[in-house]
Amino acid sequence: MRRVTELIAERASEHGRLAIDTEFVSERRYQAQLCLVQVAVPDADGPEGVRTEVLDPLDATVVLDPAPLARVLADPAVAVIMHAGRQDVAILRRTWDTDITNLFDTQVAAGFLGFGNQEGYESLVRNALGIKLKGGEGFTRWDKRPLTEKQISYAADDARLLLTLGAELESRLAEEGRLEWAREESLLVQASRDERSPERAYERLPKLARLDAGQRAAAWRLCEWRERLAREADRPPSYIVPDQALVELARRRPRDRAALESIRGLPQQTLHRRGAEVIEEIKASRDDTPPPAAPPAPRRDPTEAPLVSLAQAVVRHRSMESGVAPELIATQSELSALVGAVRRGTDRSSVRALDGWRRELVGDELRELIEGRRAVSVDADGGLRVAPA
Template sequence: MITIKTTEALAAFCERATRHPYVTVDTEFLRERTYYSQLCLVQLAVPGDAEEDAVLVDPLAKGIDLAPLYALFKDESVVKVFHAARQDLEIFYIEGGVIPHPLFDTQVAAMVCGFGEQVGYETLVRKIAHESLDKTSRFTDWSRRPLTPAQEKYALADVTHLRVIYEYLRDELAKSGRKPWVEEEMKILTSPSTYVIEPENAWMRIKTRTTSGKFLAAVKELARFREGYAQSRNIPRNRVFKDDALSELASTKPRTEKDLSRSRLLLREARRGEIAEGILKAIEIAGDYAPEDMPKPDTSRDKLQVNPALADMLRVLLKAKSDSLGVAQKLIATTADLDMIAAGRRDVNALKGWRAEAFGNDALRMCQGELGLVARGQKIEVFEL
């Protein structure tokens, strides 16, 4: 088992990887105590059975520079293969300002190839590679050195079996003609906007029941302060204050530190110092919002005039299409998509791109009274009206 701890050794492996059609990639990281993930290990493998074809890269090794890896990620001749890539890609974008391309996510591909909703790596290893995984090292502390042999074995398995899984799914997509479907999904994963949280927009993540403009203005400014504070100090946002405390502050609108001391939900360390100052300043700014500048909740779904019978028929159609195509329902359309279609909306993801081919075009024809459904035994079939 090879562990790379120098820039020179990493450059040598990455140069050799450029001679192969693909490289499989995985990471181990910690995020419990930081805002951004702490990269602790990178696993890489190229096609082949030799020991040097699969390596561990120690990003915590003294003096190592990951620039050769980032150069490999930019090489258009080599497909970068991940499973459930989103968190890994976020790390590489934040750490190195790079998003691997071209990209292949085996979780997305497996959903297109009939392996169900959000299929796990362990399941694919069992069903495609016909191997089993020892998951006992999954939740260990990957920042501690030295790594144990069990940790190293576990980590390497995440990229060695991935070679078999990738080649199988790649060939299945070629046979089915659905490679463009997966490529369309990869455009979302490779967009930098997927991984950037702007403090200005952080309030949109907060779930509230109140639609008052003054309340939402306070929510927006408190969320903006919290996100910026957490990012600048690389601490989890909940370490600043939690969502329930944020909602409480937006309701009570404290003006002084004495007011903060009366909070039921605010952490003790947030009632004084920089955090307290930030909270009070946020409330002050929110109080100066002009009526026309106050945030407005998204009420578009509340105004939907959903035809419930049509929505139910669309759900049955989705299941029929999912079953016949062998594509996970969740990947094709969400419940919200179906409700919007049944309400007459046409700016819906399920009606665009490959989803239109798989489901959306027939959904529109059903809405127009051109298609019907019939039960034949255990199956639902679509027929022309």
């Protein structure tokens, strides 16, 4: 199998292109399990000039050496084509110990060409290439062996057409002058990770701001305990204790089994098998230094709501003109942040609408609108007009 991955890597380096897709199972697991990797590279000797391989990391009869492909994925001279690649990137980064440095995501690209912001793969292939995929195998037991011929054929088709789809969308984007926009937006997908940690779990707890110092110490210790057990059992942390129940444990800090049984949402298997551990962790937290209180959420000025609505209208107007999906340009919360930053003169470095391709498309216009230097009106045809005030 090393020879196969070496040949694919050689073709990818030679032509500067590689399409890659994965199949994985994440249900009831601590982290998603990589079950299959499908790759396609340009190859004059392959069918229709493409070589496609389906690599099976779970096949006990074959030793898969991903090192040659891992090096190619990290090579900035090789364009890596994926569709909706956040999970693929994260899984490959973790399991193959590699980075992806030149990603072109076809779902991201579709958002710049009028296809919508979350266009599915089958729909995009049909609309962009005029090819109808067989489908039907996407949500199957990819972790069960042996795989069926239908599963293998489905996986191979995905990768083969992904290479063609990437080339087609790149060509269209280049014609529209938006290829660099799509590459810039793909950087966000390229940075995806799926590592878990107690710190991240703690920060995402609901109603964290309502906990006092002692309760925060208990919540922190319970997050560490839950993460350790979930990793050992290869189960989602929520299988041990759901977030809502963990916060309630931290809030009440039960001292005995009777008090523990009154916690709503605590799984029965945890109560019966781990109840004593939970009580002991909570007891130990009383001597811990609590994490700092969460900063208060920024208060929204109700007088800014009309300005946010006005900004939304301008975004939708430019979306209709350009064909770029409005959700890709700016969400309502992002526009609220923009309005607040401009009005109050606060730091704008984290406001996405004022950076990169968004700034070029509409960001500067929005800033000037909020500053009162641009005005919005309705033209004679009933359309929106944005002009200097």
